[in-house]
Amino acid sequence: MELIQPGIGLIFWMTLSFLIVIFILKKFAWKPILNGLKEREKSIDEALNAAEKAREEMKNLKADNEKLLQEAKEERDNILKDARKMKDSIILEAKEKAQVEANRIVEGALVTIENEKSAAVHDLKNQIATLSIEIAEKILKEELKAKGKQKELIDKLVSEIKFN
Amino acid sequence: MRSSIFLTILFTLAFLVSFGNDETKLHEDEEIVAEGELNTGKMIIEHIIDHHDWHIMDIGHTPVTIPLPVILIDNGKFVVFMSSKFEHGHATYKGYKLETEGPNKGKIVNTETGEIPLDISITKNVMALFISIFILLWVFISIANRYKKNPNTAPKGMQSLFEPLIIFVRDDIAKSSIGEKKYERYMPYLLTIFFFIFFNNLFGLIPFFPFGANLTGNLAITGVMAVFTFIITTVVGNKNYWVHIINTPGVPWWLKIPVPLMPIVEIMGIFTKPFVLMVRLFANMSAGHIIVLGFIGLIFIFGKINVGLGYGVSVVSVGFSVFMIILDLLVSFIQAYVFTLLSALYFGMATEEHH
Numbered sequence: 001m002e003l004i005q006p007g008i009g010l011i012f013w014m015t016l017s018f019l020i021v022i023f024i025l026k027k028f029a030w031k032p033i034l035n036g037l038k039e040r041e042k043s044i045d046e047a048l049n050a051a052e053k054a055r056e057e058m059k060n061l062k063a064d065n066e067k068l069l070q071e072a073k074e075e076r077d078n079i080l081k082d083a084r085k086m087k088d089s090i091i092l093e094a095k096e097k098a099q100v101e102a103n104r105i106v107e108g109a110l111v112t113i114e115n116e117k118s119a120a121v122h123d124l125k126n127q128i129a130t131l132s133i134e135i136a137e138k139i140l141k142e143e144l145k146a147k148g149k150q151k152e153l154i155d156k157l158v159s160e161i162k163f164n
Numbered sequence: 165m166r167s168s169i170f171l172t173i174l175f176t177l178a179f180l181v182s183f184g185n186d187e188t189k190l191h192e193d194e195e196i197v198a199e200g201e202l203n204t205g206k207m208i209i210e211h212i213i214d215h216h217d218w219h220i221m222d223i224g225h226t227p228v229t230i231p232l233p234v235i236l237i238d239n240g241k242f243v244v245f246m247s248s249k250f251e252h253g254h255a256t257y258k259g260y261k262l263e264t265e266g267p268n269k270g271k272i273v274n275t276e277t278g279e280i281p282l283d284i285s286i287t288k289n290v291m292a293l294f295i296s297i298f299i300l301l302w303v304f305i306s307i308a309n310r311y312k313k314n315p316n317t318a319p320k321g322m323q324s325l326f327e328p329l330i331i332f333v334r335d336d337i338a339k340s341s342i343g344e345k346k347y348e349r350y351m352p353y354l355l356t357i358f359f360f361i362f363f364n365n366l367f368g369l370i371p372f373f374p375f376g377a378n379l380t381g382n383l384a385i386t387g388v389m390a391v392f393t394f395i396i397t398t399v400v401g402n403k404n405y406w407v408h409i410i411n412t413p414g415v416p417w418w419l420k421i422p423v424p425l426m427p428i429v430e431i432m433g434i435f436t437k438p439f440v441l442m443v444r445l446f447a448n449m450s451a452g453h454i455i456v457l458g459f460i461g462l463i464f465i466f467g468k469i470n471v472g473l474g475y476g477v478s479v480v481s482v483g484f485s486v487f488m489i490i491l492d493l494l495v496s497f498i499q500a501y502v503f504t505l506l507s508a509l510y511f512g513m514a515t516e517e518h519h
Binding site: 003004005006007008009010011012013014015017018021022024025026028029030031032033034035036037039040043 | 209212213214235282283284285286287289290293294297300301304305307308309311312315316317327330331334348351352353355356360382383384385387388389392450
């Protein structure tokens with residue numbers, strides 16, 4: 001029978017201590033524990049969201065990077081192309097310039113040569129004339145040594161003169 | 165630091181241990197071994213009921229007990245003394261006597277008037293209650309401190325042991341029975357009863373001091389908790405809840421008028437719910453103890469017939485006892501769960517909105 005007869009003392013102590021336990025645990029245990037759990041769950045959620053966001057951003061960034069890289073490549077290609085073009089044009093221009101210059105130089109040279117040549121010919125003519133005169137003088141001297149000859153020549157010349 | 169406080173208390177309790185005298189023990193043995201036969205039934209009941217002292221073990225014929233304070237209120241007067249003064253029911257002290265037989269067995273009776281004074285002694289179960297409360301507070305306040313000191317970190321040690329249970333109570337008991345919006349208000353109570361029942365169920369299975377008291381297998385304990393659940397249910401009950409009781413919707417009118425059959429059943433239901441809570445926990449935990457003790461008792465019953473038979477049976481009995489204790493571990497959890505779940509369900513029912 002004792003088994004199913006609850007003792008008054010036990011009921012009293014149980015009621016008293018159980019109420020105290022509920023209040024102490026509520027204040028010092030359950031509240032911080034439940035708050036802690038809630039906070040942690042919240043922070044985990046936030047962290048997961050942040051990670052998801054970061055991944056998204058990373059993806060965008062990667063795409064951006066790729067785009068940038070592509071653009072850079074294109075730009076490089078363009079620059080190279082331009083450079084090549086420029087190089088070709090510079091070479092061409094230089095060649096043309098060189099040609100023109102060369103032609104000019106050659107022309108100049110030709111003119112100079114021509115001038116020198118005519119100068120030389122002129123000089124030569126002069127010298128030949130001088131020489132010829134000297135030779136003629138010597139020949140005349142030699143020819144006109146004899147008196148007969150002088151007289152013959154004079155005659156001949158006189159005969160040639162016509163008085164019109 | 166905390167464990168040293170715990171040890172100090174244990175040693176203080178051990179210091180109080182007194183050695184009873186041989187004569188009384190012999191007398192008790194005579195009762196249990198009546199006419200050369202073991203009274204196993206008596207032995208079992210002795211183990212699961214409350215006592216005014218805490219019997220730890222017998223050394224030879226000397227019982228080692230911890231005397232506990234007796235507190236009586238007799239005609240408005242406080243009478244306080246240690247239970248060792250009764251010498252296990254064989255001595256009268258200050259005009260009070262511990263009855264050992266008859267209808268008042270186990271109670272303290274005033275020998276002059278023959279009346280039973282109001283007994284609020286610190287009995288074995290009260291002591292066990294205090295010890296379990298001490299452990300409960302120590303465990304959960306230390307866990308709570310970790311939550312406060314290291315917020316947003318992974319659980320560690322004891323915290324990781326109890327966190328799943330706390331989350332289980334929150335998500336699978338409170339949230340699912342009461343609802344997302346209102347559950348938070350009941351969490352302190354639900355967590356307290358869950359862990360109080362769970363801890364005491366487990367402590368009841370440990371056969372050594374300071375555990376082993378059959379606390380949750382005591383009607384006073386389960387009754388008080390059931391009354392708490394009843395009071396909370398009744399106080400928080402909204403209009404919808406009371407309408408359901410007085411004028412249950414969806415029931416034919418002739419069940420309500422002229423004989424209010426359904427209202428009577430429903431009103432009875434208000435009281436049977438906590439009553440069933442009380443009896444279920446008490447019966448489950450007491451039954452577990454009785455079965456284990458029964459198996460152990462078998463050894464001595466057979467041992468009385470033949471010593472060899474006793475040894476033979478002991479193998480089977482110990483096997484079954486181990487099995488029962490393992491089963492009781494499961495039952496400890498299930499009963500704590502069921503009590504908490506049903507309390508939560510009643511709160512949920514009381515606060516349900518009309519839809």
